Amino acid sequence: MNLEQFEKQIEYFSHSTHILAIDMCGYGGSDVPESYQDYTTDAYVEDIVTLLQRYKSEETVLICHSYGCAIGTHLYSRLQPSSSSSDNTTPLLHHSIKAMVMIGPKAAMTSREENGKKQLARTPDWVIDLARKLDRWGGIHSKSVNRLLHANAGEDLRRKQIQWNKSSRTSVLRRLVMGLRYPTPDDFRKIQCPLLLMAGEDLIYNWCRAANNRVQLPFIIPKAGHQTMLEKWELVTPIISTFLIRDCGMAAMDPSWQITVKCQEENKWSLKNTEKWMKTPIISTPIGRGPGKFRAMKVLRQTDPDHSPSAFLAHHPEVGFIVDISQREPSYRTTDFEATSICYTKLPSVSKIPPAKEDVDRFIAHCNACWIEKPGVEIAVHCHYGFNRTGFMICSYLIQEQKYSVAEALQHFLQARQPIGL
Numbered sequence: 001m002n003l004e005q006f007e008k009q010i011e012y013f014s015h016s017t018h019i020l021a022i023d024m025c026g027y028g029g030s031d032v033p034e035s036y037q038d039y040t041t042d043a044y045v046e047d048i049v050t051l052l053q054r055y056k057s058e059e060t061v062l063i064c065h066s067y068g069c070a071i072g073t074h075l076y077s078r079l080q081p082s083s084s085s086s087d088n089t090t091p092l093l094h095h096s097i098k099a100m101v102m103i104g105p106k107a108a109m110t111s112r113e114e115n116g117k118k119q120l121a122r123t124p125d126w127v128i129d130l131a132r133k134l135d136r137w138g139g140i141h142s143k144s145v146n147r148l149l150h151a152n153a154g155e156d157l158r159r160k161q162i163q164w165n166k167s168s169r170t171s172v173l174r175r176l177v178m179g180l181r182y183p184t185p186d187d188f189r190k191i192q193c194p195l196l197l198m199a200g201e202d203l204i205y206n207w208c209r210a211a212n213n214r215v216q217l218p219f220i221i222p223k224a225g226h227q228t229m230l231e232k233w234e235l236v237t238p239i240i241s242t243f244l245i246r247d248c249g250m251a252a253m254d255p256s257w258q259i260t261v262k263c264q265e266e267n268k269w270s271l272k273n274t275e276k277w278m279k280t281p282i283i284s285t286p287i288g289r290g291p292g293k294f295r296a297m298k299v300l301r302q303t304d305p306d307h308s309p310s311a312f313l314a315h316h317p318e319v320g321f322i323v324d325i326s327q328r329e330p331s332y333r334t335t336d337f338e339a340t341s342i343c344y345t346k347l348p349s350v351s352k353i354p355p356a357k358e359d360v361d362r363f364i365a366h367c368n369a370c371w372i373e374k375p376g377v378e379i380a381v382h383c384h385y386g387f388n389r390t391g392f393m394i395c396s397y398l399i400q401e402q403k404y405s406v407a408e409a410l411q412h413f414l415q416a417r418q419p420i421g422l
Contacts, residue, residue: 003028004164008233009063009240016253020055022048024071026172039172040179045075052093060096061244065229067176069105073183076100077190099194099248101240104226108182120177128170136165150225157230196243198228198236256353280385282307283316284417286378287394289402292371295319295380296390296417300332309336312380317341320377321370325349325363325389343370349389360396367397387420 003010003021010019023030025038025047037043048071052060064072079094109117120128135144140158144165149158224231244250277298286293295316300307309332312319322337322344324330330346337344347363349355355363367379383389391413398404398412414420 004160005065005227005230006063009229009237012237012241013253016255018057020051020057022051026169026176032169032172036175036178039175041071041074041181043179044071045078048075049078049090049093052096056092056096058096059098059250060093061099061101061248061250062097063101063103063240064105065103066106066226067180069102070180070182072100072102073187073191074181076193077183077187080190097193098250099196099244100191101196101198101243103198103229103236105197105199106182107188117177120174125170125174128174132165132170136162148226150223150231152223153225153227153231157227160230161227194243194248196240196247198239256350277301277385281418283380284386284413285415287413287416288398291376293378294367294394294397295378296386296394296413297380297382298386299324299326299330299382299384302332308332309334313337313340313342316378316380318378319380320374321345321379323347323363323366323379323381325355325359325381325393326383327351349383349393351383351389355389355392355396360393363393364397364401368401387417391417 003023006021010021013019024044026032062072062075076094076097079090079097081091081094132144136142139145140155140162142162145158145161149161153161222232229236241253245254280298283295283297286295288294298307300309300312302308305311313336319342322342324334324344324346325348327348327350334344334346345366347359347366349359370379371377381390381394395404395406395409395413398409399406404412
């Protein structure tokens with residue numbers, strides 16, 4: 001219920017989409033009303049409906065945690081078209097929900113929990129406060145924290161958790177528990193959009209895995225407790241992203257797609273880029289263990305006196321091949337290398353994203369073929385500036401073919417291709 005618990009996911013997805021993050025009534029920066037009615041599951045659902053009507057979107061993804069999964073399920077049911085409803089906006093909102101993600105969902109309350117709920121109704125606040133203080137005995141390693149976090153959780157996260165536990169008001173907890181309503185099996189069956197279930201590792205997984213032969217199992221995050229999105233955010237967040245992009249068809253959330261689209265209109269030879277190109281060193285020192293070596297260079301330019309095809313032929317007789325891995329048509333006449341000592345080849349790749357494995361394999365195979373044809377010559381490789389993609393391709397070759405370690409390859413490229421390397 002506290003937005004801080006989603007800080008990693010909010011930071012990650014804010015780079016690729018719009019985020020509507022909600023502090024529910026009684027938590028974070030939201031109001032703390034006295035009425036019990038404001039804390040019921042149905043009241044929370046109506047609050048979210050109001051926000052979705054205010055901040056409309058053609059594609060909405062509900063990411064829920066713990067009790068929020070129950071709220072999300074009731075929300076989905078609430079938005080389904082009904083012949084008895086006069087609200088014309090809810091069918092549109094229902095249609096906009098493209099996927100749901102449930103982290104640490106709870107299917108229903110046990111009979112013990114139901115009895116505890118009844119007992120809570122007649123227990124004074126001061127008694128509950130005392131019980132909560134005793135529950136926090138032991139600080140960051142107390143039952144209060146261990147109930148939510150895995151035994152391997154770090155101290156920083158444990159400090160945050162104990163602080164969240166302390167900041168949660170007893171009066172709010174009482175009202176929330178008294179008003180909660182978990183979904184029925186019929187409510188869960190109404191969910192028709194793609195659904196991703198995620199939970200921390202539990203003993204239930206062992207027999208569940210053996211018994212389930214039909215339905216794909218939920219994602220089980222190892223060494224994580226109830227706060228899965230905090231404890232293993234580096235696993236949880238990419239899993240959610242992959243699910244939305246690959247399984248739900250939300251390609252616009254793919255950072256590589258966004259970069260590609262946004263860069264389609266980019267002018268590689270704008271004044272700013274031309275100045276940067278002019279300041280970039282022309283070519284690196286030899287790279288690799290030989291006998292044939294690589295040269296990383298910036299793209300040639302037909303009208304440049306120092307780095308045109310004719311100038312390059314005159315200054316670099318040691319180069320036998322040019323491999324152009326830029327995506328667009330080169331800014332020089334490749335025909336100028338015909339019937340010369342240099343053979344030009346185009347192996348296009350997309351800028352600003354790591355080359356695909358297929359691109360790397362093709363590059364390695366081509367370079368090996370070049371050195372079979374002309375042993376000992378150097379291969380000049382360029383993208384636009386001769387750093388990122390060029391460095392990635394050359395370092396990949398050094399690692400896979402010449403048995404460099406990753407650190408050695410990066411350091412070798414940095415020394416050869418000043419000032420920034422890869």
